[in-house]
Amino acid sequence: MDLARIWPPFGLEITAAHTGEEISLRVMRDEDIAVLNDATPTDIFGSDIPEHAFGWLFDKANSPAQFRWSHRVQMSPAHWSLDFVVVQHNKVIGSVDMRATDFSATKSIETGSWIYHRLQGRGIGTLVRHAIAELGFNHFGAERLTTAWACSNKASAAVSAKLGYHVTADITVESLGPDNHTAPGVRAELSRSNYHRPAKLQCEVHGVTPELNSLLGI
Template identity: 35%
Template sequence: MSTLVDLFPPVGLRVQAGPLELRGLSDDLIVELSDLAEQGIHPPDEMPFYFPWTAAPPGELARNTAAYHWGKRSTFSPDDFCLDLAVLLDGRVIGAQGVAARHFPVTRTGETGSWLGREFQGRGLGTAMRRAMCELLFDHLGFEEITSAAFLDNPASLGVSRKIGYQPTTVHRLQRREGELALNQGLVLTPETFVRGAEPVRVTGAEAVRAFIGLDGAPA
């Protein structure tokens, strides 16, 4: 009989980096992550995300978050995927870290994105989880480039990118919320500029994910 990992290998992915663990999103983890999002990610008068998904009315954000992840699971393919992982600290879900890619077997690039529950911010955890994700992508999943972006009024995200070695590219003028202009700084990371941490990163489940994103038979 097939297991969920057989049908959707990202669920079996595990990345251990010191006290942090990144795990593929099982339904139980999706529920925990959705409840955490409902508790708040940023002050109501701020919007760090290009798509303002956290602006949902109270009571709807958890449902919307779960629906988003279920939808991405159902459409996952090597040509268009979002690999999202729950981030856990001492077994407790504290946020999410992911990467989105299109035509990955050819482009070998993707854009990282992440968020932390408000009570876990400002403790260096955002840097640690992004660094662990980048190590997973470069060393185990065949990425040759990783991009990111952050609004100029989001210094915390830009600071994480700077610490890890992302280099600035282009600033784009975007509408963030209705009628609101915001400046979005593009960033790019390569294996040569990547600043690794001192903590060893242990990965399990990556081989099955490599095949799932179109790299079956390609060396790690």
Template identity: 35%
Template sequence: MRNWPLFQLRVTTPRLELRIPSLDDLDELADRAAEGVHEPGFMPFTFPWSDAAPAERARGTVQFHFGQWAGWSPEKWSCLFVVVDGGQVVGMQELSGTDYAVTREVATGSWLGRRFQGRGIGTEMRAAVLHLAFDGLGASQATSGAFADNHASYAVSRKLGYRDDGIQLHNRLGKAVETRRLRLSRDGWSTPAGFEIHGLEPCLPLFGAGEDPAG
């Protein structure tokens, strides 16, 4: 699509492909959401979308992507990739930025279908968008965060070199719960072998990164 080059943007790793979803991809991603993304009784998200009924989770997943596409601007964007492993959509990885042309800071968020967890996919898909951020967009900082009891997310951050960046309290289902903030600088990033970015150049102005990333 000539007027929306993001549909050509992909990041590939030795195992995974991250791409802006087609409508068929969104349908499959919605199926993953309906199947479940965490165990009952545990809530890893600030907004508890995953507690909805399966059909509502599926519709909400599609609507959320449509909303992010419609609201995209260089000043505030959220790039939502589907994560594909072996030809199957297994989850979603987000890379977002606000006033990126000035801050050169990105944030990440993700979820993975429950039956695909525990295979190292979460680490590899986060590393993929960090490769895009640092090596493609010229980011200087990447941030993440997770509830203190979300040990899997925290382990991924630690494995990729993030450092603790303080705590914050959030309302989770009516209770104040501590969130750990984490931060990774460009100096602390080393690109893994076999990671590649495809179709980025025409997208750079949409990210507010039209200038030379090294500048």
């Protein structure tokens, strides 16, 4: 049985290619969650762990599987989270979260993503963000994408600026590092009209079905 028939998000896939790199994004299945569960702080941030490292990487008491499964259970037009893995050469290399509350009214999607440290600096993270924008703007009908990062995370700031994001607010970023500390951060927004889409970007989206749209309130 094709599980996408009974759980429409499983049929969603994005492929994107630009400047010699090609990736795909698919909604996480259980085997993908198992792969991501093994990620370490060094895998994502390298040997010099920054102060903005994700707190969940150090929290072995709470299961990432429970976190991801709860998103499936709670998914509704009122609030949803689509959790993707990033795949290159048939290997999982990162993850993406796309979240919305009352999307039919707000037309706004919050996003977050990461890829393994060994692959950073090649434009793959930027390509991931373009894939998200393609899905959000051209297939879900979003008017804006939002994201946030700690002020010390210069890489996220640079990639966001490249796509056309502008900072909208100063915030406090929580749950960072092994001690779950807080740090100054910013929230940024990308509007459809400000999105800098590369002319040679190749992107395809499959699996946006009436059943998926109904589940998400699109």
